[in-house]
Amino acid sequence: MEKKLGFGCMRLPMKDGNVAYEEFNKMIDLYMSEGFNYFDTAHGYLEGKSEIAIRECLAKRYPRESYVLTNKLTGMYFKTKEDIRRFFNQQLEWTGVEYFDYYLMHAQDRNTYPHFQETDAYEVASELKEEGKIKHLGISFHDTAEMLEQILTEHPEVEIVQIQFNYMDFKNPSVQSEKVYNVCRKFNKPILVMEPVKGGGLVNLPDEAKKVFDGLGEDLSYASYAIRYAATFDGMFKVLSGMSNLEQMQDNLSYMKDFKPFTDKEYEAVEKVVNILGNLGGIPCTACRYCVEGCPKKISIPDLFGCYNAKKQFGDWNSDYYYRVHTQNNGKASDCIKCGKCEKICPQHLPIREHLVEVAKTFEK
Secondary structure (H helix, E strand, C coil): CCCCEEEECCCCCEECCEECHHHHHHHHHHHHHCCCCEEECCCCHHHHHHHHHHHHHHHCCCCHHHCEEEEEECHHHCCCHHHHHHHHHHHHHHHCCCCEEEEEEEEECCCCHHHHHHCCHHHHHHHHHHCCCEEEEEEEECCCHHHHHHHHHHCCCCCEEEEECCCCCCCCCCCCHHHHHHHHHHCCCCEEEECCCHHHCCCCCCHHHHHHHHCCCCCCCHHHHHHHHHHHCCCEEEEEECCCCHHHHHHHHHHHCCCCCCCHHHHHHHHHHHHHHHCCCCCCCCCCCCCCCCCCCCECHHHHHHHHHHHHHHCCCCHHHHHHHHHHCCECHHHCCCCCHHHHHCCCCCCHHHHHHHHHHHHCC
């Protein structure tokens, strides 16, 4: 049976601002030894350090045919059609490989898609595929089902689609996981799942939600319910987990090595947890950190949203302390100049400027 756990390399183990190669090596070795081999990266992950870590810890240590590597073309890194090949060749160099198994047009939505169209990005990627430098062409997607339908209609050459999918976003009207999933099924595209644990939000549950899962009597982590939920749906090729330490890797492997689909009791439990979390409020940020790089006031937006959610949803008394930590050398929420750069790049299409006002009211009294 095809193993469904993918290694998402956006949240790798870090030490002193760099990827902790020794820990990453151990994680890769354990993952590969259990028969898993799918790795996902992008140039924007960890400010380029993810790709370099792939080269140093994976490409230099394992034969190329032993693993599957996905990389992405991100809109902010090219302006013209000519830029695409240059950037692609740099990505091959950064990751230390001669080809990518999957290459995705990254973060496609109504704002980024026109840029990819104007620069013939899909056509260039198709040429690279013909040359053997890409095995499969795909997209990663953050928008409405209607937008996905348009892209897949206009680009039948797309072979695979990466979507945000988890039990909290399944019925979420802004993310539309269910509707987007149904479009993928309609077009018969295999699905890559990102954010199955919603940036850690479905691991760090409030006590009331924990009790629901604990009541099932299984010796399973809270992450296991989120990841197995996504993996149970038909058409799921891989569920990406952004593991950042060996313990998380061991936990993920424990239930994905011999994957067992969701049971009716587990679906009932998830429904209860969704209702509990839905009544807590909060900002649905997944901490992808795309918004941070271009902020002129250097506001660590996801971290401040995390503090806000911890205070609002889970009553975390430590959140005020962490707010001070995250604003000590970076901007405060009230420093926002409303330029809107963050909102243009946000995959969740969050009204970030409005949320920052609310965050400032909460922490800057």
